[in-house]
Amino acid sequence: MASEMENEQMKDMDIEALPSMWPEDIDSSKPYVEKPAGDQDMLEEVTIFEEPTIVDFHHLVELTNYTDRGSSQLTHLVQRWEYKHANAVRLLREELDILSKQREEVELKKLEILEAFRFEEERYSGDKRPISILDEIIDLYQDIPRRKRDIIVQSKRVNIDAEFDTVAYWKQRAKDLEKLLEASVHREQLLMEKLQESLQNLEKQSSPVEELTQILKRADNFLHFVLQNAPVVMGHQDKDLRYRFIYNQFPRLQEEEILGKTDVEIFSGAGVKESQDFKKEVLDKGLPAKREITFETELFGSKTFLIYVDPVFSKSGETIGINYMGMDVTDQVMKREKMAQLREQIAVQKAKETELNKTIHITEETMRAKQMLATMSHEIRSPLSGVVSMAEILSNTNLDREQRQLLNVMISSGDLVLQLINDILDLSKVESGVMKLEATKFRPREVVKHVLQTAAASLQKLLTLEGRVADDVPIEVIGDVLRIRQILTNLITNAIKFTHEGKVGINLYVVSDPCYGKAEGNHQKSSGDQSTTTEIKEDKLKLSSQNCSDRKGFHSKKYSEGPYPDHLPSDEPQTPVKNGNTTDGDEGEEPQVPGTTVWLRCDVYDTGIGIPENALPTLFRKYMQVSADHARKYGGTGLGLAICKQLVELMGGRLTVSSKVKCGSTFTFVLPYKVSSTCHSSDDPDDLSEMADHDAPLEDVTAGFFQFQPRTLGSLFSSNGSTRTQKLLPHGIGFTKSHKLNGISKDSCSFPSGNVRLKETTCVEDACSMVEVAETLSEPESSFSHSPERDYENVVCRSQQSQDDTNCKIPNGTTNCNNHTESSREVGLRANTGEPPGSCQEEEKSVINSQCTSTSIPRKPESKPKPKILLVEDNKVNVMVTKSMMKQLGHTMDVVSNGVEAVRAVQSCCYDLVLMDVCMPVMNGLQATQLIRSFEETGNWDAAAKAGIEPSASLQDGQSSIHYDKRMPIIAMTANALSESAEECYANGMDSFVSKPVTFQKLKECLEQYLP
């Protein structure tokens, strides 16, 4: 009952503003609310908690006494205790009051009853007044507090059976009242007992300190329960920051080592000072704060703590210390840092990705744009070249003057656009990296000559074009000849465009290495103005005498053939201005090691309008011209030089320019080339085509000077020093000199294999006086170039013929002879050029040569029966060509134009050889061959009949009158198309095949093989 009352009182009570030290849902009546249900071990654990507790109880008391919070806590507790007790006392008193009131009432009633009894007697005598006692009693009871319902009040109405106002009535009434009084007295006694009991209880109740201790103990237990495994350190430090209290779950130090000391005194290392300062700061400011501090101490290594410090005030408001709580957040910090790092990395990665995507996008766009440009240009070029070439054809027809003029404008405009498109195409190719450089062998001298020739062909000014190639420039080098030609053509075209009088020329010479070339290039650039002018002047001066000296030079040069010392003096005075040349002379001594790189420097100079200095930096930029004025005057796209520069750089070289206004410009490029390496079995088809296409005259191999005078008639006339000089010479001299050459080469040739070969040749010479053949073939150009020589050649042919005749019994005599010629010629050439054996494409040439000689081979001796040859070919042109070739080879042929006719022809006549086209109308070659083979096997033409070929009149009953004792050779002529594979030819019974177009060589080989 008491506790219940207490509860009610607690609800009514005003709760103090200060927070309770433990959670509010815990109160004294229900300790350990969150106690695990039915966990009996709990209490045991609680007792264990006390063990790590390090409480300075003495100081705790001090704290509670001296700090605000402590005292308020205490006051709160005391108040609550007082309330409780006051309440209990009040309640007891109230009850006591009630009881005493009831007693008074009972006594009063007793008196009344006594009085009434008196009155009864009086009334008995007098008149009696009725009194409603019960009503009064009831009223009286109504004054008693209602809440005391548990007190049983006798409210029984007294029923009296006796008649009112009689003696019996009163008697009975007095008895009843007596009973009531007794009961009342009894109740009073009971209440008195109860009161006594309560008072005793009250005395038994505990003192406030005891209760407080209990409460505190509970709080302590609770705290320990909560903090059991928390990675926290808690402590209180006084205003000198000395530890007065510490709670540490994992203590490293004994309590006594900590208490009374400051942080700095306890341990040292990074972070200790910081934490101390932080605490001081909180102490000074009087405001709580949080901070993360990383410690690096010997005591516990590297750890990061989140520290919460709040100041503790005395009752007077002074700070007397701090409470501090630290939490080990090392792992979290590490994770956080890792996360940050990762996030950073991701961000960087993302940024990179974006950047990359952007770049890719841009590159793709650029590529696409360039590709587009290239495609467009290509698409434009094809029809445009159609327009231009058709216009050119039109210009060859009969036109009147005006028409011709219009046409010329048309052609030149068309050319210009084509040029522009070509330039754009090239540029976009280089820029997009599509441009592929090809490595082919070529002859620099030839290139220089051709470029000049081409330029001279379209020259419309009175300009001298000249080219000089130093002697030490290798005969052949490896590089992308087309591109080099393009560069040269571009530069020459440019030079011609801006030159109105004087000359334009090319100098080609060896420089030692790129560094030298660069240094020289720079040098020339810096001192460019002076050097070019002088150069040009001197060149001009020399111009007149040059031809003369050239001639002289080439006399000796022509026949000394190559970089021999005796030639150099005559060459040197030609170019005294160039520093390069003297150096070149020195270099000329060292032979080109096969497979090494040689740097060639090429100067393209002119005596034109020159380039102002301020225009030089932009000269090689795209779409740049020196000025708008120039563009108008000279036209052009402004792409040429940009392309040249890019091409040169693509090939690993440099393009520079030096110029002086009104005096001229010199464009210089230095490029590395591979010197062609030793012997290879020149079956390379590229080589073949190259040689065939470039139709290089052999004289170019060593000629070092070319000049095209203004009076020459365009491309129709090209002068070549060496040819000209050659012409003046009686060929007898040439002959003897050549002889000498052989002598020299024998001595000077440093290649052992060459020597061996040479000896072989000597043998041949001795045996069949082949010396003429060898010599002439080493210089076919000179022998072809004029009539005396041609006569001479005829002699050669004749001698060859005679040789043929003598050897004619030997099978393949001609081939043999050719071999001799070839080898001797080879040696001759090698001696000429001083090049390693087999390094050039002479061998291919020899093939052509041998073909050439073979034309003059006379017919086979008439004594043999003429072989019968059948040509099956539907193409008239082919027939004509083949027929003519056969005629040259001394044979006649029957010709039919399809397979059916071929079968018929074979039916009626016996052939020694059949040349069968594969692809023909009516019946193809394969089928016809099958039919013929079938006849050979079976002796009848049934298969042919089945195929629809009616037997001709000469056949009787499908039996041929002609008998074959051996297989008829049938040779297919294929166009190398997919449908005409060699295997198919063999499978259908053909013996061999000749690829079309047929050539002498092929036909000859074929005849040799199949016509014994």
Added chain:
Amino acid sequence: MEVVQMQRAWVEYTKSLFREFSYSFFGWMKGFLDAQFQQLQLLQDESNPDFVAEVVSLFFEDSERLLSDLTFALEQQSIDFKKVDAHVHQLKGSSSSIGAQRVKNDCIAFRSFCEEQNIEGCQRCLQQVKQDYCLVKSKLEALIRLEQQIVAAGGSIPVEELSF
């Protein structure tokens, strides 16, 4: 013009027809003629002085017939690609025989389009073939004219100077 000069001109002109390098006008293109034409030139001698001219005019005749056949064939509603291919094959054969390599190369491309039955490609090729044919024709005609002039002036064709 002097005979010698004409001969020189002839040599240069012939060389130009073989030269692959004709950058300034047509980009990088094959020469008009290839080595096969040299074969023809070598076949021409005193006993057969007009051989080249004869073959070439035969070629013209043949080609013009084929080209008109081709034009007709490609104009049809339904194109008989086999027929077209046969014509192109003929043209390829004769052009390769005289060494008109550009025409020949055009024919090779033409045939591949025929195989694909690509009408547009075929038509483009026909234009190209016609163009290259006209070109080579005009070149060859000019060459033959020059040869005739040389011969008329009493000179001979300096075939040897071509130096193969």
